[in-house]
Amino acid sequence: MLTVQNLSCGYGQQEVIKDVSFTVEAGQKLCVLGPNGCGKTTLLRAIAGILPSTGTILAGGLAVKTAPRKQVAKKIALMSQLTSVYFSYTVYQTVMMGRYTHIKQGLFATPSPKDKAIVLNCLAKTGTLDLQDRQITELSGGQLQRVFLARTFAQSPQVILLDEPTNHLDLKYQLELTDYVTEWAAEENRCVVGVLHDINLALSFASHILLMQNGEVVAHSPMAGFELELLSQVYGTNIKAYMQHTLKRWE
Numbered sequence: 080m081l082t083v084q085n086l087s088c089g090y091g092q093q094e095v096i097k098d099v100s101f102t103v104e105a106g107q108k109l110c111v112l113g114p115n116g117c118g119k120t121t122l123l124r125a126i127a128g129i130l131p132s133t134g135t136i137l138a139g140g141l142a143v144k145t146a147p148r149k150q151v152a153k154k155i156a157l158m159s160q161l162t163s164v165y166f167s168y169t170v171y172q173t174v175m176m177g178r179y180t181h182i183k184q185g186l187f188a189t190p191s192p193k194d195k196a197i198v199l200n201c202l203a204k205t206g207t208l209d210l211q212d213r214q215i216t217e218l219s220g221g222q223l224q225r226v227f228l229a230r231t232f233a234q235s236p237q238v239i240l241l242d243e244p245t246n247h248l249d250l251k252y253q254l255e256l257t258d259y260v261t262e263w264a265a266e267e268n269r270c271v272v273g274v275l276h277d278i279n280l281a282l283s284f285a286s287h288i289l290l291m292q293n294g295e296v297v298a299h300s301p302m303a304g305f306e307l308e309l310l311s312q313v314y315g316t317n318i319k320a321y322m323q324h325t326l327k328r329w330e
Contacts, residue, residue, distance in 0.1 A: 088132035177233030221252035
């Protein structure tokens, strides 16, 4: 579904991502872990085609770096952490924006019955159908993030890139969002690459782990074979001891 080969990129003269290679197969949920500044968000932006890069990026067979943006948007969707909302649209209108690349363009372009059905289905999947007539400026953070996820689903991509989408969300909403994404990824020809700040949440969500340090890949493996001790080495602190100490409070 997604192939990244010898990817390097950065900002100006500063190289942030250094010769990164990995693949993600259909149904997989790859979580990218690593300390602040290791290049996680930069990696996602490069995969989405937002940042110039060297190397190869293929999404569903499409060459991301050379394909038209509308074609890329049909293959890859990037969902970032919650940000401020400056324009007021209804929830339904916001989710319909995800259909932009699929709607036939022209002077009188309008969504088709198929587009409308997809939007309603995405609203239902994310538990926001009853909010469709509300203004997004009236929503709570958890509601708004579910609406943005519905918009991402409505884009009908094969690859979803998640850039810390659960930041600032209560635990309930974090779990709901990852559950929605898990259900979505289980359908045919879909996969997820996510950056999650919460290590516990990432480890429970991921089917595969990509561990990074200083813009390079330290480890890439299925969750079942991932060596947890590597986390302590990369983060520079005893992650295991901290987790065990914290969990003792629930005994």
